[in-house]
Amino acid sequence: MANSVSIRKLSLSFGAVTVLKDLNLDIRDGEFIVLLGSSGCGKSTLLNCIAGLLEPTEGQIFIKDRNVTWEEPKDRGIGMVFQSYALYPQITVEKNLSFGLQVAKVPKPEIDKRVARAAEILQIGPLLKRRPAALSGGQRQRVAIGRALVRDVDVFLFDEPLSNLDAKLRSELRVEIKRLHQSLKNTMIYVTHDQIEALTLADRIAIMKNGVIQQLDDPIAIYNKPRNLFVAGFIGSPSMNFLRGELIETGGKTVFRTNGVDFSLDGYEANGPLAAGRQVVLGLRPEHIGIDQPEADRELHQAVVDIEEPMGADNLLWLKHAGHTMSVRIAGARRYAPGSQVRMSFDMRLASLFDAQTEDRI
Amino acid sequence: MANSVSIRKLSLSFGAVTVLKDLNLDIRDGEFIVLLGSSGCGKSTLLNCIAGLLEPTEGQIFIKDRNVTWEEPKDRGIGMVFQSYALYPQITVEKNLSFGLQVAKVPKPEIDKRVARAAEILQIGPLLKRRPAALSGGQRQRVAIGRALVRDVDVFLFDEPLSNLDAKLRSELRVEIKRLHQSLKNTMIYVTHDQIEALTLADRIAIMKNGVIQQLDDPIAIYNKPRNLFVAGFIGSPSMNFLRGELIETGGKTVFRTNGVDFSLDGYEANGPLAAGRQVVLGLRPEHIGIDQPEADRELHQAVVDIEEPMGADNLLWLKHAGHTMSVRIAGARRYAPGSQVRMSFDMRLASLFDAQTEDRI
Amino acid sequence: TDLEVTHWWTSGGEAAAVKELAKGFDATGNKWVDGAIAGSGGTARPIMISRITGGDPMGATQFNHGRQAQELVEAGLMRDLTAVAEKGKWKDIIKPASLLESCTINGKIYCAPVNIHSWQWLWLSNEAFKKAGVDVPKNWNEFVAAGPALQKAGIQPLALGGQPWQATGAFDTLIISLGGKDLYMKVFKDKDAKAAAGPEMAAIFKAANEARKLAKGTNVQDWNQATNMVVTGKAGGQIMGDWAQGEFQLAGKKAGTDYTCLPGLGLNQYLTAGGDAFYFPVLKDKAKSEAQDKLAETIVDPKVQVAFNLKKGSLPVRGDVDLSSANDCMKKGLEVLAKGNILSSTDQLLSPDTQKQKEDLFSQFFANESITPEAAQKRFADIIASAN
Amino acid sequence: MAPHSSAGRPSQLFKNLNSKIALIPMMLVALVVFLGGTVWTVVYSFTRSGLLPRLSFVGLDQYERLWAAPRWIISIQNLAIYGILSLIFSLVIGFVLAALMDQKIRFENTFRTIFLYPFALSFIVTGLVWQWILNPEFGVQSIVRSLGWSTFEFDPLYNSDIVIYGILIAGLWQGTGLVMCLMLAGLRGIDEDIWKASRVDGIPMWKTYVLIIIPMMRPVFITTLVLIASGIVKVYDLVVAQTSGGPGIASEVPAKYVYDYMFQAQNLGQGFAASTMMLVTVAIIIIPWAYLEFGGKKRG
Amino acid sequence: MANISTLNSTAAGFDAVSPQVAGPSGRKPRKVLSRRNIILYGLLIVAALYYLLPLYVMIVTSMKGMPEIRMGNIFSPPMEITFEPWAKAWASACTGLNCDGLSRGFWNSVRILVPSVLVSIAVASVSGYALANWRFKGSELFFSILIIGAFIPYQVMIYPIVIILRELGIYGTLTGLVIVHTIFGMPILTLLFRNYFTSLPEELFKAARIDGAGFWQIYFRIMLPMALPIFVVAMILQVTGIWNDFLFGVVFTRPDSYPMTVQLNNIVNSVQGVKEYNVNMAATLLTGAVPLIVYFVSGRLFVRGIAAGAVKG
Numbered sequence A, B: 001m002a003n004s005v006s007i008r009k010l011s012l013s014f015g016a017v018t019v020l021k022d023l024n025l026d027i028r029d030g031e032f033i034v035l036l037g038s039s040g041c042g043k044s045t046l047l048n049c050i051a052g053l054l055e056p057t058e059g060q061i062f063i064k065d066r067n068v069t070w071e072e073p074k075d076r077g078i079g080m081v082f083q084s085y086a087l088y089p090q091i092t093v094e095k096n097l098s099f100g101l102q103v104a105k106v107p108k109p110e111i112d113k114r115v116a117r118a119a120e121i122l123q124i125g126p127l128l129k130r131r132p133a134a135l136s137g138g139q140r141q142r143v144a145i146g147r148a149l150v151r152d153v154d155v156f157l158f159d160e161p162l163s164n165l166d167a168k169l170r171s172e173l174r175v176e177i178k179r180l181h182q183s184l185k186n187t188m189i190y191v192t193h194d195q196i197e198a199l200t201l202a203d204r205i206a207i208m209k210n211g212v213i214q215q216l217d218d219p220i221a222i223y224n225k226p227r228n229l230f231v232a233g234f235i236g237s238p239s240m241n242f243l244r245g246e247l248i249e250t251g252g253k254t255v256f257r258t259n260g261v262d263f264s265l266d267g268y269e270a271n272g273p274l275a276a277g278r279q280v281v282l283g284l285r286p287e288h289i290g291i292d293q294p295e296a297d298r299e300l301h302q303a304v305v306d307i308e309e310p311m312g313a314d315n316l317l318w319l320k321h322a323g324h325t326m327s328v329r330i331a332g333a334r335r336y337a338p339g340s341q342v343r344m345s346f347d348m349r350l351a352s353l354f355d356a357q358t359e360d361r362i
Numbered sequence C: 001t002d003l004e005v006t007h008w009w010t011s012g013g014e015a016a017a018v019k020e021l022a023k024g025f026d027a028t029g030n031k032w033v034d035g036a037i038a039g040s041g042g043t044a045r046p047i048m049i050s051r052i053t054g055g056d057p058m059g060a061t062q063f064n065h066g067r068q069a070q071e072l073v074e075a076g077l078m079r080d081l082t083a084v085a086e087k088g089k090w091k092d093i094i095k096p097a098s099l100l101e102s103c104t105i106n107g108k109i110y111c112a113p114v115n116i117h118s119w120q121w122l123w124l125s126n127e128a129f130k131k132a133g134v135d136v137p138k139n140w141n142e143f144v145a146a147g148p149a150l151q152k153a154g155i156q157p158l159a160l161g162g163q164p165w166q167a168t169g170a171f172d173t174l175i176i177s178l179g180g181k182d183l184y185m186k187v188f189k190d191k192d193a194k195a196a197a198g199p200e201m202a203a204i205f206k207a208a209n210e211a212r213k214l215a216k217g218t219n220v221q222d223w224n225q226a227t228n229m230v231v232t233g234k235a236g237g238q239i240m241g242d243w244a245q246g247e248f249q250l251a252g253k254k255a256g257t258d259y260t261c262l263p264g265l266g267l268n269q270y271l272t273a274g275g276d277a278f279y280f281p282v283l284k285d286k287a288k289s290e291a292q293d294k295l296a297e298t299i300v301d302p303k304v305q306v307a308f309n310l311k312k313g314s315l316p317v318r319g320d321v322d323l324s325s326a327n328d329c330m331k332k333g334l335e336v337l338a339k340g341n342i343l344s345s346t347d348q349l350l351s352p353d354t355q356k357q358k359e360d361l362f363s364q365f366f367a368n369e370s371i372t373p374e375a376a377q378k379r380f381a382d383i384i385a386s387a388n
Numbered sequence D: 001m002a003p004h005s006s007a008g009r010p011s012q013l014f015k016n017l018n019s020k021i022a023l024i025p026m027m028l029v030a031l032v033v034f035l036g037g038t039v040w041t042v043v044y045s046f047t048r049s050g051l052l053p054r055l056s057f058v059g060l061d062q063y064e065r066l067w068a069a070p071r072w073i074i075s076i077q078n079l080a081i082y083g084i085l086s087l088i089f090s091l092v093i094g095f096v097l098a099a100l101m102d103q104k105i106r107f108e109n110t111f112r113t114i115f116l117y118p119f120a121l122s123f124i125v126t127g128l129v130w131q132w133i134l135n136p137e138f139g140v141q142s143i144v145r146s147l148g149w150s151t152f153e154f155d156p157l158y159n160s161d162i163v164i165y166g167i168l169i170a171g172l173w174q175g176t177g178l179v180m181c182l183m184l185a186g187l188r189g190i191d192e193d194i195w196k197a198s199r200v201d202g203i204p205m206w207k208t209y210v211l212i213i214i215p216m217m218r219p220v221f222i223t224t225l226v227l228i229a230s231g232i233v234k235v236y237d238l239v240v241a242q243t244s245g246g247p248g249i250a251s252e253v254p255a256k257y258v259y260d261y262m263f264q265a266q267n268l269g270q271g272f273a274a275s276t277m278m279l280v281t282v283a284i285i286i287i288p289w290a291y292l293e294f295g296g297k298k299r300g
Numbered sequence E: 001m002a003n004i005s006t007l008n009s010t011a012a013g014f015d016a017v018s019p020q021v022a023g024p025s026g027r028k029p030r031k032v033l034s035r036r037n038i039i040l041y042g043l044l045i046v047a048a049l050y051y052l053l054p055l056y057v058m059i060v061t062s063m064k065g066m067p068e069i070r071m072g073n074i075f076s077p078p079m080e081i082t083f084e085p086w087a088k089a090w091a092s093a094c095t096g097l098n099c100d101g102l103s104r105g106f107w108n109s110v111r112i113l114v115p116s117v118l119v120s121i122a123v124a125s126v127s128g129y130a131l132a133n134w135r136f137k138g139s140e141l142f143f144s145i146l147i148i149g150a151f152i153p154y155q156v157m158i159y160p161i162v163i164i165l166r167e168l169g170i171y172g173t174l175t176g177l178v179i180v181h182t183i184f185g186m187p188i189l190t191l192l193f194r195n196y197f198t199s200l201p202e203e204l205f206k207a208a209r210i211d212g213a214g215f216w217q218i219y220f221r222i223m224l225p226m227a228l229p230i231f232v233v234a235m236i237l238q239v240t241g242i243w244n245d246f247l248f249g250v251v252f253t254r255p256d257s258y259p260m261t262v263q264l265n266n267i268v269n270s271v272q273g274v275k276e277y278n279v280n281m282a283a284t285l286l287t288g289a290v291p292l293i294v295y296f297v298s299g300r301l302f303v304r305g306i307a308a309g310a311v312k313g
């Protein structure tokens, strides 16, 4: 498949601060890529480089195999949606949508057609005559998307478009964006620090840290096979439980030992041989720990409930075990009072093991 | 049990706009009450009335059975924590904590003792000499809680204390607040519009809409037995699926029919007799719908996957069925491509039925 | 006792004259605290009036004698000097009597006149006329005739500062010198609007029209800057009061050889006897009140009168002083005085309000040639008609 | 159940008494000085007060005379010309400078200080310097002439027809720095994303300024307008220092008319009538605007 | 699983699959003298010259002797630098009988400036704070009157104020003058402070009230420390305004406490023979020195403060 956006050895510094370091990224045609990372890791900076709003210090950017590194934003065939909506406040929604086209001297009937189409797709027809101030947050963001839509661009860039909305609207608009992508099939690059958005929307997620892409993979792989400790800890809420310990050889088998408690590693698919004596971190996701569900082939660990957090559909337990506090997610119907004793079981096929030094998955 | 806070016929208007209407609320000693509602419903206004920062137009407020309606905030035995932390920016954390005590002319040794205790409880000892600007969001909020803590108050008021924090910190501090309540056993009134917070923290939740309390109940009851359509729709993410239809008598049984498709109501515990012909709304939570899980006693409905939203631990499916789009939550491991056919089953014991006119649960 | 005295005498000649007053007053064992405010009476008077009405008056203050302080006196804010005057026999010594009259309200004397100022002088630079190759004119008409020659030589014929009172003064001078005593009295004393609108006045306006053409391009504000143009030969002449004399003197010029002065513009030799007077606000402090009396005495003291007026270029208020040291111009003035060709000044005849309106009219008239003499005369007549 | 005692609402007057005490100076100034002084002025504008206020009413005489006085008419005209031009030019120059300063330039501090420093100087100083620079004998005119254009004429302060523009030059020199500062602060408050959005949309810079940024800066423009306008109404010192109203009465302004007639002409009634007319003009302009701007707005 | 790869090799992998496209790499050759920069800095420099011209003329003239001024043009630099005009302006220029230049007025100005600035800012900041945080019925009405008051020319108000001060018996005293400055500074300053305090988070105020702090405690211990930027703005406005004031200084005081501007006016307006432009310019610069220094020192804070307080409606 052709690449829609290619980034080659991109670096960017603000004075002495290097924000992006030698970054490479290939995005396929029609792909939905999410850039995920904590605040300040350079997501917006990368997006602004792609848009042409920032000039890279080094490297090149290709859109549709054309080197656009020094082109003006308007010539790159991109549309961009901002967290703060960035609507022009003093003109109507309609003018907001058509402004770019008017400036580009698109003929009036064509403008009208495109605005009408965008309004239909985004269901903002009744709002066209209003000013942005008279719109709700969700409506504003829809208009902002519409502004990119009317320009008929190859690549959509979203910079945390939903961060300013409340939870309910956020999930609604998430679905709409997903639907939009399914029907338009444009390339979309989407910046967020909300992992739910990343997981639900992305074809592939690029996890960034300090201006470097840590892992670029599809959501399932990122969730289940995080490449390193950072990715593992970053994705998932509540976080993956991390137990520091070492690999020990007992009875011909390699087990994980932490604070004197052993965990069988049966079922774990390691990338290579697991040498005894290695300092490692065992990662267990809260939903991959069973409670009071004795299954034939799993060992059981005794633990005490510290805190219970019922969340409606689910129930989150914080358990004390071997000197750690572990979070466990179970179905909402099952309740445990603080202080009660439970037995945990672990599905090692879904666990992750990391080297304690390099922090890479092993 | 004695009432800690009692609100009697409280009304409050700003000019022509009535924000609170004839509101009554009794909060027991040591209870953790969460006020939940969408933006602008009057939660903060109510909290400010209790704190004495706003004067009610009508009605009275009692704290510890004392009429405090016209008392100054400082005399009410309350402490308050704000969304924006509201730390005094120009003085150190320590002075922030001791400010109220100094104003109240508490002797110095006593101040030191209380500050030390609060710092210990909240683990902010090392921060005492810093200014708020040098703290992270989570630390700031801890200090803000500490400021209420040192004043040894009867009632803690929280106004969306965690809204400004990112997801990770939010869940951490949530646990801490829960722990704090378990150890202090003070009365706490907590405003939020995050339902996860409400569900995990509250002893009882008061759901507000337009200045009126819709339902006051414990979290499980609110989640499973919402009193009306508003509460049902408000709680749960994604929202409960609502199907509009009517009750039909077939084969001696009352069933629910929508767009020509019948749903057995076996297992539903109605508040009264279910008269046929009544226009109703059937509410089904996404996690209460089974997918491809044929169980003996349940009927199966055929549906098509519209959109799939993998969220790591869970997988959210949007299904097309009988002219409706329904969301269904299943475990994350199970994947369904858009377009695939699935069979749904419903657990009617966990469903809700509402009258279409009054919108109340039936 | 310290006594604060406010005045607006700040030009070189004026300041030198004030020093004489101060010296005389200090010699009585009191102390003159100088409160000069620069920028002419227009700037200074509001400040003085505010302070007097505000209840924090100075010890003594300069006003032009005439009607400027009338209301303050009527409001009882000014000290009655009748006792001092009687003691000093002012009635007998002060000449002309009209000076003391304008200090007298309801039979009581409220001010001590310092000097006599007359407006009706034409000051000419001998050097300038030499350069232009014409004789020094002997009267206004010759001056006007010499105008083109001066202009050709790159010399400003008539210097006229931009401050409104200068234009007004120049015009009033034209009335007396060209129109004569009767016209002047009819218009200003009797407020005869018909006369003001009449043909005699029309002739004056014509003359003023010529004057403004000659004055065009002066481009200075202060009167003494204009005088300085005459002193340095940049301008041919200036219509200005006798105080201009002080500037010539300060520059070391000699009357007759370096410059020429023509009282009454060399035509009708009438002078107005206006001038400055000191008023003494009512003070609560007894010691100060006594010092005020002392100052009043000092002001009319013959020695002080001579010293002051020689420096200032004005005439003394008493006829019994020895002015042998007076120069050529002053002597000419004294001659006119002796002839009794004395008129009251406009400050004495007209209210400040009317004066202000006149100033507005004439400053505009002299600055803006688009106002025809006829239009200006009509407005002048209106002002006279409503004058009080 | 809590006991049902219904203690009534305590008196509103003594609630937060300290805040009311603290506002006493402001209330006194507003009521006694501004309101009281205004009423007093208006009342005495109907009298024949000379040097001292006297309650001898003469009806509208003072106003009739006022509107018949050529000087007053010229003053009003001058104020209108000066006001409108100074508003337009201050806003335009201030905004353009601010926009230039907002281009991430080097030496921003230096430039800003240069533009702002005249604001620190008094009108006396400003007037004096510009009087000096605009003087035809040794100022700009003579310099240009000495360079060869011997017919060059630039003597605004000595030409009745354009003197008000000469005053304007000095006024702008002094005031635009502050306007620039306000505008710059406003520009800095604009969401950066708006700029990005307009670049992505391909909207040219000047169009973005004119059609998007300026409308967004409404509050800044209003603050600026209030500041400039209140300065314009008061313009006095500048005229006195530069021309004293001359040549003739060509550069007279209303505030000067008021002052001159109150003290020099010793005709308080006339001065008060002129004051009242100024107040009325201000009120006509300000009150509707203030009503629109502050009337409905409440703290959120 | 065999796809263990370090991050570097990930990058290398991308390179391998990428299309080989020719194009510029590295930094775009950027001209320092781009057309945009020429226009931008050109305009700024031209504007700067216009603003600097008068200052240049003042400085140059103040250092020339009178003969040179009479001959040369005002823009030419002094051939012979002399500081005599400065000395004269400061110490020996005459007005009336007093020949001690500006020096006499300097300390008077300071004596007027300090209490006037302090009192006016104190009163206005408290008023602004009360208006922002302790509103009551009618407080906005007073405020509106005050704002309209900002448009009243000073000259109009002189007479009523003379009467008010006379009735209070403080006409001509320093107290009276301080009050006058406070009154006329009040509208704009109160507006600034009110806007600034309104822009502070209301929660801070609420938190302090819950902590039990009263009106003054909140003002002094919470608001005051946070209001530095706006205090700087107010300070600058008042220092320049009061220092440059002539009218009130001369109307509401006595000669022995006339501020420096009165001396300046006297020096500039009392012409002894010819105008001594060099002395005038030196006097002008000396008089303007205090506010100018204040600007140069705190100009940056000024802009910050303006952004914080003035711009928000």
Ligand SMILES: Nc1ncnc2c1ncn2[C@@H]1O[C@H](COP(=O)(O)OP(=O)(O)OP(=O)(O)O)[C@@H](O)[C@H]1O
Pocket: A014, A017, A019, A037, A038, A039, A040, A041, A042, A043, A044, A045, A046, A193
């Ligand atoms: N104009 C600038 N000058 C200097 N540093 C900058 C500039 N813009 C961004 N940075 C720095 O670059 C880093 C990356 O910023 P960027 O906005 O790309 O982060 P981000 O990942 O988008 O964060 P967020 O999630 O908060 O939006 C940050 O450390 C930021 O401080």
Ligand SMILES: Nc1ncnc2c1ncn2[C@@H]1O[C@H](COP(=O)(O)OP(=O)(O)OP(=O)(O)O)[C@@H](O)[C@H]1O
Pocket: B014, B017, B019, B037, B038, B039, B040, B041, B042, B043, B044, B045, B046, B193, D298, D299, D300
């Ligand atoms: N001072 C005020 N004047 C007028 N209306 C007000 C004022 N304060 C609040 N309101 C209105 O009262 C209503 C309730 O406000 P409140 O702040 O209590 O809502 P909330 O439930 O806390 O919302 P949020 O979740 O956004 O904080 C809103 O419609 C708001 O516009």
Ligand SMILES: [Mg+2]
Pocket: A043, A044, A045, A159
């Ligand atoms: Mg960002």
Ligand SMILES: [Mg+2]
Pocket: B043, B044, B045, B159
């Ligand atoms: Mg709220």
